[in-house]
Each structure stands twice: as C-alpha cells, then as structure tokens.
Amino acid sequence: MTISIQGVSVSRGIAIGQIHIVQHDQLDVREYSIRNSQLEDELSRFNNAIADARQQLRAIRGHIPVSTSVDISAFIDTHLLMLEDITLTEEPKRIIKERLCNAEWALKLQRDALVNVFNEMADAYLSTRRDDVDHVVNRILRVLLKQKPLLHEVPDDHLKNRIIMADDLTPADTVLMQHYGIAAFATEFGGPTSHTAILARSLGIPAIVGLHSARRFVKNDDLVIIDGSTGMLLVDPDKSTKSFYEKRQREVKRYYSSLGKLKNAPTESKDGIPIILTANIELPKDFETVRDVGAKGVGLYRTEFLYMNRESPPDEEEHFETYLNVLKALRGLPLTIRTLDLGADKQVDGAGSQIGQVRSNPALGLRAIRLCLKEPGLFRPQLRAILRASAHGPVKIMIPMLTNIEEMQQVLQMLEDIKSDLDNNSIDYDSDIKVGGMIEVPAAAICADIFAKKLDFLSIGTNDLIQYTMAIDRVNDEVNYLYDPLHPAVLRLITSIIKAGKKANIPVSMCGEMAGEREHTQLLLGLGLREFSVHTASLLEIKKIINNTNIDELSSLIKKVHNTSSGAEVNLLLQRLNTDQI
Ligand code: PEP
Ligand code: MG
Helix, strand or coil: CCEEEECEEEECCEEEEEEEEECCCCCCCCCCECCHHHHHHHHHHHHHHHHHHHHHHHHHHHHCCCCCCHHHHHHHHHHHHHCCCHHHHCHHHHHHHHHCECHHHHHHHHHHHHHHHHHCCCCHHHHHHHHHHHHHHHHHHHHHCCCCCCHHHCCCCCCCCCEEEECCCCHHHHHHHHHCCCCEEEECCCCCCCHHHHHHHHHCCCEEECCCCHHHCCCCCCEEEEECCCCEEEECCCHHHHHHHHHHHHHHHHHHHHHHHHHHCCCECCCCCECEEEEEECCHHHHHHHHHCCCCCEEEEEHHHHHCCCCCCCCHHHHHHHHHHHHHHHCCCCEEEECCCCECCECCHHHCCCCCCCCCCHHHCCCHHHHHHHCHHHHHHHHHHHHHHCCCCCEEEEECCCCCHHHHHHHHHHHHHHHHHHHHCCCCCCCCCEEEEEECCHHHHHCHHHHHHHCCEEEECHHHHHHHHHCCCCCCHHHHHHCCCCCHHHHHHHHHHHHHHHHHCCCEEECCHHHHCHHHHHHHHHCCCCEEEEEHHHHHHHHHHHHCCCHHHHHHHHHHHHCCCCHHHHHHHHHHHHHHCC
C-alpha cells in the first residue's frame, strides 16, 4: 500500500529510487571520574580527538569537486573554524580539570551550555548556528567514543541514485552525498532556511524537510518517490502511482531543458510589451550565472552576505574589490547594489558590535537603513566603495527599508559629502549615478508618490512588504500561514506603488520572492509591473510565462482581482490562468 507523508518542499524536482536511511546513532555519553594522575592523558585524548575531527573534515573538503560552488565548501570551513574556537577546544579542558571527568562528558556539558544560549535566541540564522555546534560536537564525540566512520562518509558507489532519509543532515553529509550521486534528500527536521534546504536548492537536488517521524514508516531499500514541488514523500508506490510520477519526471526534465532555448530571446509579452528581467544575486557563485541565464543585469545585489562568517566588517577596499569583480562578471550589464540590510533575521558576526543585542521584535527594530544611518562608520565605506566602483561600470544604489523621506534626504546628503571628498582627491565616480529605494514598509508603500518624486527608481521588496503588512514575522513557522502575497491589502499596495512610479515617470521593479514565483507572473503583468528581478534559477521560467502572456487580455481578470475580498478568491481566479504550468 502506498503511504504518503507530507513535508515542506524546499527544492523542486521529482526523484524515484530506493531509500538509504542515514543513522546518526544516538551517542551514548556517560560521565566517569578520572584520577589526578590520569588528567594529562585525558587532556591529550581530547586534543587528539579534535585533531582527528579536523583531519576528517579536511578529507571531506578534499572530496568536493572543484566545480562545486564556494558557498558549499564555506559550510565545511565554518565547521573547521569552529574546531579552532576556544569555546570548543579549551572550555571542555577546563571542565575536565575542574570536575576530574572524562573528555566526552566535558564536551557534552559544554555543548549543552552553548545550545542553551542559542535556544534563547529565537532567530533563524542563529538557530542554524546551533545545528552547526551539534554537528561539530557529534563529530568529536564519535572519535572519542571510537565509533566507526558513518557509512555515508565512506567513498564508494553504494549511494548512487539513492534517496537519502535522515533526521537531519550536516553540510558535510550533504556535500559528500551529492558527490556520490544521490538522487534526493528527505529529512525529518529542518525548515526552508536550514542548511540542507539552502544546499539542496543550490545543488539542484529535489528535497523535502520537516517530514516528522517519517523514518517510522520506511526502511532501507524501500522504493520511494519524492515530489520536491509539493513536499510529498510516497513510500512503496503502487504501479500506477509509479508510472504517473515517471511520466511527470520526464515532463519536468523536458520542460527545464526546453527553457535553455530562451536564454537569448528577448523578454516581451505576446502583445509586444517589452519587460526587463534582471537577476537577484548574493554570493560570488551567482556573479557568473547572471549572464549564463541571459539576465539583463542585476536588480538586487544583497551585500550583507559580505559580512557573514567573519569577525569584523569588510573595509572600503574589500567592498570596492568585490563590486569590481561583479562588474567584471557582468561585462557591461547594469548592477544595482543594495546597501547593507542587516538586523532582524540577518544577524552576522561581521558587523562587529554595531548591531547591538537582538531585541524582542528585531524585525521592527534597528535594521537596514535605520542601522546604517545610526552607524555611519559602517555605512560610509560602503557608499564610498559603490561610488568608486561606478567609474568602472553601470552601477545603481538601492536603499533598503525606507520608512520616511527624511531617511532618504540623509542618504542623499551623505552621498553629496562623499562625492565632494572624492572630487577633492581626484577619484573618479559616475556623477550621474542613479539612487533608488526599496518600498517594503507599508508607510513607504502608501506614500510611494512622495518617494517617487525624490528617487530615480523604486523596487518593491515583497518579502518584507508582506511581513509588515500582515504583521507576521517572516521567519516564524507558526504564523507562516498568514504570509499571503495575494491578500487584497498587499495587491492594493503593489498596485499603488506601480502607479506612483508611472506618474513620476520612474521605473518600478519588484525584487522580492513574489517576482520569481511563476504563479504570480501574469497577475503582476496585469497590475502593470514591467521590471522583475528574480533568482537566476527561476529567470528563464518567468521569461517563458511573460513571453506567452497577452497583457491586454488580462484586463478583465484584473478588474475581478480588484473586486475580491480575500487572497483565496484571487488564488482561484489565478488557477485558471496557471493551468498549463509544469
Ligand atoms: C524583500 O524584502 O522583498 C527583499 C528583496 O529583501 P530581503 O529579502 O533581502 O529582505
Ligand atoms: Mg527586504
């Protein structure tokens, strides 16, 4: 009998194959006392275990193919760095000495203390750090307990085409298994922001997370199907279910390979309206892909990733060099650099102490432009570097999370000051550089006309605009159900921002996730959006929908949309439009 288990879809695609269950055995750690005379031996046993764990991670990193993106090896490097951190390398030794206990127990006590600190911080980014601590500690414990290497860390062919099922996966597991040719991942824990999810998307492997207790219903070698689009795991499918998914797998494959043809095609609706389709980028690996998918430039470069996994913020030179690298990869395509958007769920070490503590409502706190204006020492080097980079290629500046026009006036004043400083030092920059703002706070959306008069362009950040309009924390699972891009309030705000831009004769783009969600493309075209900035992975799919849409024919549907009273009604109206999508 086919069993279906619903999880959270994190990476699209269909995989059919035999399951391989990864057992991260429960490590049985017990305390025992040691005598003073055994202390030195126990301390060196601990030191050796750290050295062995380091060695294992280096070996895993050595297995990563050169073609794998840098952010993946960065996950392993994070674990290696943790093995250098005194909280893991020295603190347990202090506990061993103090309690005269075994190394495993000391390490366990230290892990519990660290995890408690992370647990108190209700923050998505920091909670992934908690997982990192667990993964690294378990690796050391396995060495101390003389456990055999995990089966999936033994390099051979036994995982090829297998579907991996685990409680959770470490970044190292994920990378290794991908290298061994696995077909998909499914985990019981983790959410859309977990490392497994990020890696699966980045590696293009179908994946589902949050399949609570699923391992009770499967055993090794069972045949399963993973539908990464719906988040469904099917165990022991009957013949007709299997052939349905085999057919669907072929269709999906055909569909994605057919999109490649669109790379050099213009982006234009069926009734001849040209649309600008640009890319959202974050990490160095994204720089090259912009041209690979035929994007017309970068509509959102999230620079906060420059600040992650480091002790101190990047200086002006590092900003400048990075922007030059992006410009080089773009070879003449325009680059919109979004200034620092740290705070809320984007806490990083690399901003030093400047962010301050995480407060109880971080999303409503000192974030993005608010933080930058409060900390000019953090902001000025970035603005100066952007201006300098503008002498080397087409660059625009985009300010996140504007709430009132005074913030914008302060930014413009800072830019003027930096420009005269550059003039005084005979340093080149584009004196006509365009400065735009993200409209993602309802106050700014309602007053978009005011911003449109002062700015060169607007970009709608729907991720935050929806969060703030619906009064929900975008990283809180419990209120995720209210995250509705189709809520009439959201659609009214989007419509009025687009109109404000039109009236002021300035471009309006959308760079939030909604712009890259295929089920919303036609709606957005109908509402008047003419510029989309999306992830490179979804760009060609969005182009295909745009090129197949007759915008003029959407007008009666849009009238109906404006008269609906709920997101669910809009969804029903859109379903008819979206029927031919894969
Ligand atoms: C947004 O809020 O829609 C956006 C694009 O910015 P971020 O997701 O980086 O906050
Ligand atoms: Mg935002």
